[in-house]
Amino acid sequence: MKTIIHTSSAPAPIGPYSQAVKAGSMLFVSGQICIDAETGELVNQDINAETSQVMHNISQLLKEAGYQFSDIVKTTIFLSDMAHFAAVNTVYSTFFTSDFPARETVAVSGLPKNVNVEISVTAYKS
Numbered sequence: 001m002k003t004i005i006h007t008s009s010a011p012a013p014i015g016p017y018s019q020a021v022k023a024g025s026m027l028f029v030s031g032q033i034c035i036d037a038e039t040g041e042l043v044n045q046d047i048n049a050e051t052s053q054v055m056h057n058i059s060q061l062l063k064e065a066g067y068q069f070s071d072i073v074k075t076t077i078f079l080s081d082m083a084h085f086a087a088v089n090t091v092y093s094t095f096f097t098s099d100f101p102a103r104e105t106v107a108v109s110g111l112p113k114n115v116n117v118e119i120s121v122t123a124y125k126s
Contacts (some may be wrong), residue, residue, distance in 0.1 A: 007064035010057045011035035014112060020061045027065050031078065031120040032057040033112055047084045047116055051091035054119050059095075062123065069095050071123040077105040080116040088117055 005020035005027070013019060013030065020029040034043045034053040037060070043053035062068055077088060085105060101121070111118050 005061060005065045007060055009037055009060035009064065011037050011040075020065060022065055025124055025126055027062070027067050027071070027123040029058055029061050029121045029123070031076075031118040032061075033115045033118050035113075042113060042115065044115060047087045048091055050115060050117050051088045051119075054117055055091065055095050058119065058121055062121075065123075067123045067125060070099070071125045072096075072101045072121045073124045074122040075101050075103045076120045077103065078111060078118040079105060079107050080111055080114075082107045084116055092119075 001024065003022040004018045005022055007019065010019055010032070017030050020027060022028075032054045034050040035041070035057070036043050036053060037057065042050075044050050059069070062071070075092075077092070079085065079088065088105075
């Protein structure tokens with residue numbers, strides 16, 4: 001069974017996709033960028049602010065679906081430049097305390113709205 005997850009507490013999709021999809025015990029959260037759901041504006045003063053907003057958006061989708069950060073089993077981080085790796089990692093690490101999810105981080109040639117970071121996650125709970 002597939003359930004579409006939607007909340008006004010996270011940015012609306014900017015294309016033909018869902019914010020998140022629950023399939024059985026799995027939750028697939030689409031890539032989040034630094035859009036503030038209340039204002040529709042980018043929170044991109046610096047890479048720390050961008051990453052914090054991305055993680056906030058992910059938290060809102062997890063909450064809407066009844067999951068939490070400890071349920072995340074896999075993350076994918078897309079960066080505009082690997083020079084941002086350390087800063088993103090510092091902010092990201094504040095959301096996980098142990099039993100860290102699997103992860104890959106890649107640099108790409110471009111991201112939506114010319115942001116510097118996009119993160120998607122997969123969560124599981126029994």
